[in-house]
Amino acid sequence: RRWASLGSDCLHIIDLDGAIQGVRVNAPILERMVEELDLFIQVGGGIRTRQDVVSLLETGVDRVIMGTAALERPEMVQELSEEFGSSRIMVALDVKKGRVTTEGWQRTLNQQAVVLGQLFQEMGAGSILFTNIDVEGQQRGIDIVPTRELVQALRIPVVAAGGVSTLADVFSLREARAAGAVVGTAIYTGRMNFLEALQALKRKEEVVRY
Template identity: 40%
Template sequence: MSFKKDEMLIMPAVDIKNGKCVQLVQGQPGSEMIAIENPENVAKHWEDLGAENLHIIDLDGTIDGKTSLDVIKKILKEVSVPIQLGGGIRSIDYAKRLLDLDIERLIIGTMGIEHPETITKLSDEYGSERIMISLDSKDNRVVIKGWQEKIDKSPAELSNEFKEHGAGSILFTNVDVEGLLGGFYTEPVIELKNSVDLPIVYSGGITSISDVKQLNESGVEGIVIGSALYKDKIDLKEALKYQNR
């Protein structure tokens, strides 16, 4: 699942909470717009429709600190495509445990931002291409701890620091538009893309095929689509036509 300059990976999101596949509005607990049993079957469904990569987030780990390792293992058993995984990764030991399960790429958020040396350690041991730093943005400031705490730096300001620490790619989520199904803001994406020489996967507010086309033109190396797929606002097979530039 390496990134290529002439390709934009399109990744359906499978967010796990209480053993179900959910989509939250702006990450707020209790705001589920969908809740589907057996996330492993949901993951398989997207693979069957042609997804070549999947984006899995353990919301139990992010929100409550209780990991959904059993569900993650079921997904890994059910699908054959590479997955990138994040949520609730609060220790080096747990990160290694996940990487040893054959997770293609691990998304590190709060732990990496508060303790950048963890990114270096994991990158040195497993390779930078398997370590992604998550830069979530609200009002153009990075937020951590389930989007509850704000840092006085923009994603662009932090991005090069994490390249130096060994991150191989960046997941950029714009919380301002996440889950609202109202489109995305182009400017923050372009600003980050121009600030760092690392592959960027964008997430947040992708609502239409027009959004997918616009992101393809922006040069990002990947996008995550969540609510729009589950609400039938985007047809995955149509979106996949934009994987190539």
């Protein structure tokens, strides 16, 4: 409700308990949020099966973020994109030291984000959520290089997360042609003023829906 009152029209939710445990333990809370908030809501974390995705979409979630499930069964991305539309299916690529991780960042794969991004693009994913774990939550700023490389390699939108802590970071990502930026720690700690950031983006006409 707070973010909606400040002018937000999109809410990004990651169920960290679900991501680690592999079960959507916070489903009741999410259902209440969908019911009570008039916002575009995208959700990830703990999504392991096709039914998990279907249940979320039927609950009223606007977009589902697939991570481990997509990496284990890439064909499921294609099936769901064809059934529900690619705009409702986002694939998360969480990268640590250049390698994609899975299961709530607990397991590292011998795969690079660009290669997997191209795979999921062909499978019909509507967008990619790229998280740079190396700088996530540290409020030290972003590392623009891996994000730029992924954006340049793909035709579908790439939303960046990890280290976004100032308005300058957000503008750097826009210059790199990222479709959006996920800001968490910085706004909860007060380092970035959400309302000021939103107003600055609107002045530059850079608030878009991907």
